[in-house]
Amino acid sequence: MHVITLLNEKGGVGKTTLATHIGAGLAVRGLRVIIIDADPQGHATVSLGMQRKPGLYDLLVRDASFSSVLQQVPEDNYCVPNQKVEGVLYVIPSNEETRAIPMMTSDGLIVLKRLSELENVVDVVLFDTSPTPSLLHASIYMATHSIIYPTECEYLSLDGLVQSLQHKDQLQPTRQQWGLNAIDIMGIVPMKYRESTVLHNRNLEMLRKQFGEKVWQPLGLRTVWGEASLIRRPVFHLAPQSKAANEVWKVVLRVEEAIT
Ligand SMILES: Nc1ncnc2c1ncn2[C@@H]1O[C@H](COP(=O)(O)OP(=O)(O)O)[C@@H](O)[C@H]1O
Ligand SMILES: [Mg+2]
Secondary structure (H helix, E strand, O other): OEEEEEOOOOOOOOHHHHHHHHHHHHHHHOOEEEEEEEOOOOHHHHHOOOOOOOOHHHHHOOOOOHHHHOEEOOHHHOOOOOOOOOOEEEEEOOOHHHHHHHHHOOOOOHHHHHHHHHOOOOOEEEEEEOOOOOHHHHHHHHHOOEEEEEEEOOHHHHHHHHHHHHHHHHHHHHHHHOOOOOOEEEEEEEEOEOOOOHHHHHHHHHHHHHHHHHEOOOOEOOOHHHHHHHOOOOHHHHOOOOHHHHHHHHHHHHHHHHHO
16 A cells, blocks of 8 residues: 655645545556545545545544545546546545544644554555645654655745645654654656746756656646636546646656556
């Protein structure tokens, strides 16, 4: 089981978009996937057409069983039209109660401990996170193998990226204490990229200079993303032949390659 977390301490950069598309894409490809929505807004949950309750709070604070909080996402909500879904996709929803999780549990290893119940039951767990760091993030860090950082090629998103990377490093000594390896940076994914914008070009170049191969192919700024979000379906469901779908499949395949 591989645990991947989507992080950037800036909102609106594409964490939820990538969490839901990578999760749905890997399920289409044949993997058993759980998306854990850890943002009180619950946008990953509703993006897949699911209800916000019961949620992560029930799992971590009320000690609910996985079977009572896991919602299986109907294939029709995320499939590529006329293509069989080979795997399975579940969501653990989030709602405003998620905000209170850090106040209600003092066990920093709670996420890691609960996820150990899923070993050999699922292939991938994907965490969608909120931009504001919290003790829930710290607990998720303890359970994470790899991080994917979506970022826009603009100042505030890049600042959010830097802050997120610093927090990852700050938590490493705690991981070491518990005998956990360093978290792998799986990739930095430029989102809403405009080739014609000099600032975007410059910032992408700067990212590549600093992080080399870790910087993945950018996903262009395209209106179909907004349309897909409006009907709460992935872009490869709404517009399977679109450039956006093509670009996001490359991300899905790269994640698949990294974990299998
Ligand atoms: N490549 C893109 N082009 C245009 N809009 C995008 C693109 N990627 C994401 N979006 C839109 O940006 C908005 C914010 O994305 P979201 O994934 O919710 O960010 P976050 O979870 O980091 O706050 C959403 O409405 C989404 O549809
Ligand atoms: Mg989000």
